Amino acid sequence: MVDIATRVYNHKWKIDPIVRSLIDTDFYKLLMCQSVHRNSPDTRVTFSLINRSTDVRLAELIDEGELREQLDHVRTLSLTRGESTWLRGNTFYGKRQMFRPDFMEFLEGLRLPPYQLDKRDGQFELTFEGPWPQVMLWEIPALAILMELRSRAVLKDLGRFELQVLYARAMTRLWEKIEALRDLPDLRIADFGTRRRHSFLWQDWTVQAMMEGLGDRFTxxxxxxxxxxxEIEAIGTNAHELPMVHAALADSDAGLRAAPYEVLADWHEEHEGNLRIILPDTYGTEGFLAGAPDWLAGWTGIRIDSGDPATGAENAIRWWRDRGEDPRGKLIIFSDGLDVDRIIALHRQFHGRVKVSFGWGTLMTNDFRGLVPGDGLAPFSLVCKAVAADGRPTVKLSDNPAKATGPASEIARYKRVFGVGAQQALAVSV
Amino acid sequence: MVDIATRVYNHKWKIDPIVRSLIDTDFYKLLMCQSVHRNSPDTRVTFSLINRSTDVRLAELIDEGELREQLDHVRTLSLTRGESTWLRGNTFYGKRQMFRPDFMEFLEGLRLPPYQLDKRDGQFELTFEGPWPQVMLWEIPALAILMELRSRAVLKDLGRFELQVLYARAMTRLWEKIEALRDLPDLRIADFGTRRRHSFLWQDWTVQAMMEGLGDRFTxxxxxxxxxxxEIEAIGTNAHELPMVHAALADSDAGLRAAPYEVLADWHEEHEGNLRIILPDTYGTEGFLAGAPDWLAGWTGIRIDSGDPATGAENAIRWWRDRGEDPRGKLIIFSDGLDVDRIIALHRQFHGRVKVSFGWGTLMTNDFRGLVPGDGLAPFSLVCKAVAADGRPTVKLSDNPAKATGPASEIARYKRVFGVGAQQALAVSV
Known part of the structure; x- marks a missing residue:
């Protein structure tokens, strides 16, 4: 029985919007936005899209008009009453009223600022410029839109049956991963895959699968x-964006050296408990930990987001011990390039020695490797980063030189200031 | 948007019928029925359900009331105008008007006869008694109903998400089998899986998958x-039922020995080309071929349905050569216990030496092995056979003693008459 009204309604769609809500974004963007809104409301930043997978020629795959329609749609969004109620009324990390009234008023009035879009060498040049608290909220929707438009471009050549088999295979693959994870004692794992997701609906399905398969081990x-x-927990703390912008604004080498700690001093004032998670790799983990003030060793945990994760975790454990802290009370969050084998290996190595948690990203929400001819749905490495603050370039080094961003001369200066020596280059696939 | 009318309509279902059409049955039943309708319309037979997998305690899994409702529903079915048109107007095996007008009139007037249902030792005793051309059409719907009620009994404890994952995994498994079959040159394979299917909708999906994945290699x-x-070919020729009933009716050992050939002599008169397929194993392939008249060696091919299939095929090739026939012009149809590995091995061994074709059954339409706890959806070996004709017991020996049916004393007599010696017992899983 065909519902004619539904059929006719479906005929009328102009676009199928990818991002349909201002809170279809990562929780840590909102946490950081609140911090920025209080501490640096007038800083002007530029965010820019960077496709590290240059072989994926996005501007040849994706129609510019469609991209503009999706981006324009995001600019029409504002916080709904229900979303505002949820942000104001919910408990995050056990805390009520995580978001202050002044920040909620800002968010309720927010529309995302304009974008600039060009094409060059088969890639889109997509930039956002304006006040930091506004521009920073473009990062996740911009990535989600480009990822999903790429999926759509590849999927449009498939027939209905092929699509059915494709998603059956992707479901089977994820479910078998979940079954492999089930046996890990005290597993704690969360979805960090919004930015690289295959699509919104697929991310939502993967979350459902994790809930069904792992119960409260899925955090x-x-x-x-x-x-x-x-009706589950929103997860996240802070990201490289904070030290990168603060470092760019420093007026001297001494100021630059101090910037990553100053940012965390602000955070220390604002948050406690499980929100006090160190992200140490922006300008090299080794130097960061060596120069860190003791109050940072008192924080709850550390997030390992680049470099060899086992090495990073061993270094963190050694650092805590050196500072007189008991590592067994500390939390290590792994969030870089995870898939099941690595999760199992890291869990085996660190379970019982520290509290271990995993932020599973791309290979949870976008593992379509090998499922279409030419591997056209394989995930790729797209980021949207702060590239300038008040007219000065930003720099990120990380523990993997393949992930470094910024002008070469500034990268050299930062390496000197932060005492970063030789680094091991690791392939960045996702 | 909820379609309230559809929702309310769905509320009103009394049962969800498993068999919804008189032609939801195997093509060879209709071909044999036409032959029986002409040659033995007054023979009375008894068909009986036999569950060779005694560990699957059907009467404990399936509610007797539900089983009766499904069987009663089949008795309400009659040939629809569209079905009659299709049988009358279609081309089967290249031939128009395969079904004669007198048979079509019989079929158009047919309702299936009553059934007898009891329970014993955790199993259903389900029998059908009456004129052969009517009773014989119960076989396939009875098996399909029991198989699907068993599936439903196991599935009723699963949640919506678990069901989604279950079918995604089953789809993935079948699709990967199809991908493995794609590389075989000159593959010819058909669906023989109605009787042991997981469900009607699943069988229909597997047929669609074979069409999509194999194109015209799926015959x-x-x-x-x-x-x-x-809108694809209906496939099938004849089965053990014909020689079994004719043998039971024989009045002497000599008549018994001649019965399997007399049945095929009738068939020879009625059909030609690809419908002339020998099914030699009812009372042992070796003796059948040794004693066969030369006109049988002129038939198009042979179906290997029990015993070691490679041995059976080698014996057939040798027999054709002995009778002066060129095996390369002959067709061997493998139809027993097939799965991808065996299909590939048999194809490798016989491709180029004979024409090879596969009738893929249970592990195409019902491979849910290992997909639920306790393996409750694994296929099992259920048959519905002619057990008596005009009051005399029927016997089947086949090339595998595990598949033999009939009273022990009659089995002994048949073995003597047909000169069947020691046989190798092979496990019957599906």
Missing amino acids: GTSNCAIAMRR | GTSNCAIAMRR
Whole structure:
């Protein structure tokens, strides 16, 4: 029985919007936005899209008009009453009223600022410029839109049956991963895959699968819209963006050297408990930990987001011991390039020695490797980063030179200031 | 948007019928029925359900009331105008008007006869008694109903998400089998899986998958309803039922010995070409071929349905050569216990030496092995056979003693008459 009204309604769609909510974004963007809104409301930043997978020629795959329609749609979004109620009324990390009234008022009035879009060498040049608290909220929707438009471009050549088999295979693959994870004692794992997801609906399905398969060992999702919809925890703390912008604004080498700690001093004032998670690799983990003030060793944990993860974790454990802290009370969050084998290996190596948690990203929400001819749905490495603050370039080094961003001369200066020596280059696949 | 009318309509279902059409049956049943309708319309037979997998305690899994409702529903079915048109107007095996007008009139007036149902030792005792041309059409719907009620009994404890994952995994498994079959040159394979299917909808999906994945290497389905619906070939010739009933009716050992050939002499008169397929194993392939008249060696091919298939095929090739026939012009149809590995091995051994074709059954339409706890959806070996004709017991020996049916004393007599010596017992899993 065909529902004619539904059929006719479906005929009328102009676009199928990819991002349909301002909170279809990572929780840590909102946490950081609140911090920025208080501490640096007038800083002007530029965010820019960077496709590290140059072989994926996005501007040849994706129609520019369609991209503009999707981006324009995001600019029409504002916080709904239900979303605002959820942000104001919910408990995050056990805390009520995580978001202050002045910040909620800002968010309720927010529309995302304009974008600049060009094409060059088969890639899109997509930039956002304006006040930091506004521009920073473009990062996740911009990535999600480009990822999903790429999926759509590849999928449009498939027939209905092929699509059915494709998703059956992707479901089977994820489910078998979940079954492999089930046996790990005291597993704690969360979804960090919004930015590289195959599509919104697929991310939402993967979250459902994790809930069904892992129960409370699945600790939540970084995606606020999905957390709200599925009534689960929203997860996330802070990211490289904070030290990068603060470092760019420093007026001297001494100021630059101090910037990553100053940012965390602000955070220390604002947050406690499980929100006090160190992200040490922006300008090299080794130097960061060596020069860190003792109050940072008192923080709850550390997030390992680049370099060899086992080495990073061993270094963190050694550092805590050196500072007189008991590592067994500390939390290590692994969030870089995870898939099941690595999760199992890291769990085996560190379970019982520290509290271990995993932020599973791309290979949870976008593992379509090998499922279409030419591997056209394989995930790729797209980022959207702060590239300038008040007219000065930003720099990120990380523990993997393949992930470094910024002008070469500035990278050299930062390496000198932060005492970063030779680094091991690791392939960045996702 | 909820379609309230559809929702309310769905509320009103009394049962969800498993068999919804008289032609949701194997094509060879209709071909044999026409032959029986002409040659033995007054023979009275008894068909009986036999569960060779005694560990699957059907009467404990399936509610007797539900089983009765499903069987009663089949008794309400009659040939629809569209089905009659399709049987009358279609080309089967290249021939128009395969079904004669007198047979079509019989079929158009047919309702299936009553059944007897009891329970004993955790199993259903389900029998059908009456004129052969009517009773014989119970076999396939009875098996399909029991198989699907068993599936439903196991599935009723699963949640919506678990069901989604279950079918995604089953789809993935079948699709990967199809991908493995794609590389075989000159592959010819058909669906023979109606009787042991997981469910009607699943069989229909597997047929669609074979069409999508194999194109014209998929030669058709034995299921008439699906062949009609999907506009593909209906496949099948004849089965053990014909020699079994004729043998039971023989009045002497000499008559018994001649019965299997007399049946095929009738068939020879009625059919030609690809319908002339020998099924030699009812009372032992070796003796059957040794004693066969020369006109049988002129038939198009042979179906290997029990015993070691490679041995059976080698014996057939040798027999054709002994009778002066060129095996390269002959067709061997493998139809027993097939799965991908065996198909590939048999194809490798016989491709180029004879024409090879596969009738893929249970592990195409019902491979849910290992997909639920306790393996409750694994296929099992259920048959519905002629057990008596005009009051005399029937016997089947086959090339595998595990598949033999009939009273022990009659089995001994048949073995003597047909000169069947020691046989190798092979496990019957499906």
